[in-house]
């Protein structure tokens with residue numbers, strides 16, 4: 001495939017790693033990156049090493065602003081976080097610490113402005129407002145962007161919000177690949193593949209384990225969103241929590257959070273690919289922020305009936321040594337490349353990870 005020029009929106013825990021992993025893949029050139037405070041653009045290719053070094057331990061994390069009609073980078077809770085002494089927040093954080101970065105109040109619009117020279121945009125933005133990512137997609141469509149957009153969002157309900165905008169995206173020439181991280185994403189694709197033995201799928205069980213000790217500082221955005229899946233919490237309460245409140249909650253659980261029946265889009269993404277009903281998909285897992293070792297092995301189990309009447313369970317298992325960062329960003333970039341192949345073939349609209357696997 002020809003060289004792919006790509007942009008990353010959001011250079012927090014995930015976006016930084018996307019840039020890093022892209023250096024190990026053929027044909028990918030990062031030409032733009034932004035966070036809430038700044039933007040870096042170089043059509044000949046960003047100096048990724050410099051950008052990563054400048055933002056190491058210094059990401060502009062925290063809840064995104066709620067301003068949907070523009071992308072004014074208000075502090076969105078970062079001031080509260082700063083007063084808690086968390087180093088990666090504050091006015092000087094993130095991309096503007098890089099010599100390639102420029103401060104801006106309109107980081108996403110600045111990337112949209114350059115999007116004629118961009119083949120793919122990876123959205124590693126927070127999902128603490130359900131329609132934030134769909135609205136960003138719409139803004140690219142309104143600017144007649146032609147190319148790929150891909151996100152690593154988790155919440156089931158967001159897929160419908162993207163589908164609602166599909167006509168606009170198609171008209172613009174956008175191939176939007178949604179839910180293409182680890183889960184949903186990698187594991188959704190694995191479930192679609194595992195389902196091929198069966199003519200009828202009864203159940204899909206996804207059980208993940210993540211150990212984040214050395215990556216905890218960099219992944220606070222993800223941890224905050226995961227907290228919204230605990231009993232008694234939702235996206236609004238998680239968004240409003242101070243860093244101190246999050247630490248308190250983590251202390252109460254001795255650093256280990258266990259999740260059941262998560263609203264993960266694997267369910268709707270498998271249903272829209274015709275594999276099973278959304279209600280037959282169950283996602284849960286264990287997050288340990290005090291150990292690098294996975295607290296449990298990540299597995300995908302697909303139970304179904306074969307054409308000749310046998311009932312069986314196909315299981316896909318990740319090695320415990322593969323990190324969350326490897327399992328989100330490798331697949332995200334793989335799905336980005338699959339998206340570009342489709343876009344160049346004129347396939348526009350909204351696609352899930354299971355749509356890019358063998359059909360069912």
Ligand SMILES: NC(=O)c1ccc[n+]([C@@H]2O[C@H](COP(=O)([O-])OP(=O)(O)OC[C@H]3O[C@@H](n4cnc5c(N)ncnc54)[C@H](O)[C@@H]3O)[C@@H](O)[C@H]2O)c1
Nearest residue numbers: 010011012013014035036060061064127181182183221222
């Ligand atoms: N599907 C999966 O397997 C999977 C796994 C991990 C994380 N995620 C998701 O990835 C997303 C990113 O997580 P993270 O840990 O990198 O978060 P983070 O908080 O570390 O990073 C978010 C980035 O977005 C930027 N940002 C916020 N508001 C912005 C705005 N208005 N304009 C421009 N930039 C803005 C921030 O400055 C930051 O750089 C989350 O939604 C998380 O749930 C998905």
